[in-house]
Each structure stands twice: as structure tokens, then as C-alpha cells.
Amino acid sequence: MRLSALRAALALLAVAAPATPAQAYDERPMRLPATGGPGAAAASAQPATWLVAAEPGARAARAAAIAGRFGARRLRIGTVYRVPTRRARAFAAALRDAGALRYAEPDAALTRQSAFDADPGGYARGYLVEPDLSPPAPGNVAIAVVDDLVDVAHPDLAGHTSQLNPGPVLAGHGTEVASAAAASFNGFGVVGVFPGAPVLSVGLPLKIRCSDATNGILAAANAGAKVINLSFGSTSDCATMFGAVQIAFAKGSLVVAASGNEFAQGNPVIFPAAYPHVLSVASLDPNLRSSGFSSANAAVDVAAPGVAIPVATPAAYDPDGVPDGVTLASGTSFAAPLVSGAAAWLATVRGDLSNGQLADVLRRSARDIPPAGYDRDTGFGLVHMRAALALPAPARDVLEPNDGISFVNGSVFTEPDPYVWRGSGRRTLGGSADRVEDPFDVYRIRLPRRSRARIRLRPAFGNPDLYVFRSSARSIDDSRHIIARSRKGTLRTDAVTIRNPGRTARRFYVAIGIGETGGGLNASYSLQFQRTKFR
Secondary structure, eight states, rough: OOHHHHHHHHHHSSSOOOOOOOOOTOOOOOOOOOGHHHHHHHHTOSSSSSEEOOOOOOHHHHHHHHHHTOOEOOOOSEEEEEEEEHHHHHHHHHHHHTTTTEEEOOOOEEOOOOOOOOOOOOOOOHHHSOOOOOOOOSSOOOEEEESSSOTTTTTTTTTTTTEEOOOOOOOHHHHHHHHHHOOOSSSSSSSOOSTTOOOOEEEOSSSEEEEEHHHHHHHHTTOOOSSEOOOEEESSHHHHHHHHHHHHTTTEEEEEOOOOOGGGGTOOOTTTTTTTTEEEEEOOOTTTBTTTTOOSSSTTEEEOOOSSSEEEEOOGGTTTSSSSSSSEEBBHHHHHHHHHHHHHHHHHTTTTTOOHHHHHHHTOOOBOOOOSSOOTTTTTTOHHHHHHSSSOOOOOOTTOOOOSSSHHHTTTSSOOOOOSSSSSSSEEEEEEEEEETTEEEEEEEEOOOEEEEEEEEEEESSEEEEEEEEEEEOOOOOTGGEEEEEEEOOOOOOOEEEEEOSSSSSEEEEEEEOOSSOOOOEEEEHHHHHEOOOO
């Protein structure tokens, strides 16, 4: 059986199979730039920089010393370094020789998900927010706009927008995105979904690389942003950016991303929108149909208007011939911040909701867009503010993100997760999984010496499967380390018994994944650990 969560997700996301197989996201293969010979043509198309990750822990100091020799710059995430392409192969080889290499990948380029070919006519906010629904007074729930810098002097954004890394206004995109979410209700320009909500501008360069996005996402999360808006994307899956998104989620941020504008270009999968624990937003036209450009796949969660959106823009970048600081813009870039504004409104009124619960509420309360039910074009439908405010809180999945062994063993995060069970008595915990949004749940347990345990997985709905890995496993894709598994089928209890005959306590990883057949795309379960008599 193929256990890679990302492979399974990508199989669902892509309309056609990708040209190259996707890899397990918590154990990246080695990929290095070509150098000379037959690979020279490929090398000329390489990005200017590569990302090389070192092993954490005791080897990190050794890696830092090696990085200094090659002029590699450390990112905000773990032990990942950015290095010029011409030095990447040698740097990775030196880390490998020192036993400190984890992975290497191109520093992929990302593009802002906007398209300025709109028809005249403003609307947008009224599709999400009914006219008689008044927003709350803005509080401390900040929307981070990770983009080019927002113009803090624009009348629609002045007074409630700050720049985390101040500098010149590079372009209009960041200002336009911010205004769709939070432009003031001041009689001038446009009105955002949550007028006056705090906006934190995290500036990126005009040409965004994976490393830039990674640093920006983590800067926003470290600054305490409850909502992080990402109106950019790439067809290149970047492990480093994936890790940044998961760290941001672990810090309590809800990451909202544009699903992409590439439907007419073969409809490729767009990252970061397709990553687990990201609220992916598709675009609707004024007739509440999927926009012709809006990317469609199984990662799409919700939709919002994305054609001819009235937005604020710096006067110098106003493209419509009237330098009044207002224009119309199209793209999933502008659908996403409408949802970010709704998320910030919801978080302000219902401060008890976690970031995962915020996403669940927005999905479950969405207004269905034909055809009936979930679909790849519009997800669960148009975000509906009134329904979101009234929907009861869903259950918390408190241990997220725990989608792979590297998430719980200290590789992605600075510390490993605590053991959920140490081999004493009985413990039961609950959880949920989703084939795209939350493909695996992994838990660390500790079994005392000369002891035996029974593990039971009882589904509330769906078809979750149960796997146990030995402590040497580094990825849920490494089936050689599976010591027990149970895959009984939809609504049937899975159970396994594990033993530790040794003289010292041993660690194991218990993984829950969605079954490959039947049961739908998601599941809810209870997981029970019980020590039994050793024999």
C-alpha cells in the first residue's frame, strides 16, 4: 500500500496525472541542479537559488559551520538554508558527508494570483455580508497580508494598517488585497468585508521565491496574526514553504490562500493553496458561477467573488486612467482576502474558536453553489457571514498539525510532541482526518519494557485505517518500519497488539489515515490505548 499522504492528496487534486510523481511531504528526496555536460540546458533554467535543509538536533551546529563556508543564508524555518545554485551541489554534498543533509529543492518562484481583465461593476462584499448585518468593533485579531507592502497612507487603510518590515510601496497588489479584507467604512473608496480590521503588512519582493514566502509566513505567525492571507501561488511544491504553513498553523494562525488562476492553462495544482491546513479559496463571477480562470481541485474549500472586485490601490499604480486610488481587479487573489476578512470577523466575535474551528465553521456554513454538494470548482460554496456566526462550534482537533512523523518527532518543529500515552492504564482520545486537508494523524506513544498494548480505532464515520511504526521510522511513507496495521473498512473497528520484549522502554508512532476505498474523503474516530498482560 502506498502511504504517502501528499501522493494521495495530489491524485485527488489533479485533473490529469502530474508529469512527475509527487513525493512524501515529510521526507523529501535529494534533487540537485545539473552541472555541465548533457544537463547544461537544464541548468540554465534553474532558479538563482536552492534551499538545502540540514538535520535538526546535534547535527545543526555542524551544518551551520558548513553553511558559512558556502555563503548559505539560514531562513526563519528550522535548519533550512538558501544558497546560490552554483554552490548548492557542493553544499549539499558537504552536509551529506557530515551526516547532516535532510533534503534539497529549487527555490521555486511564486506568482500573485490576480488578473486585471475585469468588466466594470462593483459588488463583492454584499455577496458575503447581508446589508443588515453590522460588523463588530475591530479588536486585536490581525489579518497579515503577506504580499508586496500595503500603502499605509491610503485613506481606506490608514490608521489600522502597519508594516512589519517598512519600506517603499513596491506595487499595488498588497494594497488591493488588504482593502478587499479590511478597507474602512469611511465614505471614501471601497469597503472591506471587515471594515477597519487590523492589517499587518508583511512585505515581499516583486518576484517572490519560496524562501521569501517562507520567511514572510513565519514572520506573520510570529507576530501573532490570527489570519494570514496568501494571494500568490506556484505549480512547484516547495517543502520549505509547506513546513512554514504548518508551523504557522501550529502557532494558531489560519492560513487563507488563493486557489489559483490557471484553470485554462491545464488546471495544475497550485501551492500553497493545496497544502493541508490551508483554507483554499476559489473565485466566483457576479452570477455566482465559477470564474473561467479559477483553478479547480479537491483542495478547494470555499469560494468568494473574484471578478471585477472594487479595491483600493496606490494612486501611482491605479491602472484605470483615473488616479483616484480605486480600481477593479479580478483573480483568486481578491476572493481570498474577502474570506480572510470574514475569518477575522468570526474570530473577533467568537474568540473561543481555534484556527482549525474557524476554517471548519466557514466551510460548513457556506452557501452551496450548484451543482449540489461539495464540488472541485467552488468547494463547499460561497462564504456566508450570518450563517458562520450562528453555526455551533465543531469539535476541536487539538493535536494538529500532526500529519506525518516529521511533525511529531521534532524535525519540522523545534521540539517533539509529548507522548499521548506512556503505557499506563487506558487512554482514549478523539480526532478527525481528511484525505486532502488533514491526510494523516500521527501520535507518539511510549511502551515500558517487557509490556504489551492493545490499540483500537473506532470510527464515528468514514473509513480510518490504523498503522503502527517503530521508532526508527522517519516518514509515514516508509512501509519497512510498519510493525502492525489494521484496515477493516467503513465503520468497522480496527485493532492491533504491539509488544516491547526489551529491557528498556520503546517509542512507537501510531498513524491514522483515510482508507483507500469507500468511506468518503474524511473520517472521525476515537483511538484507545490499553496496556495488557505481557506474554
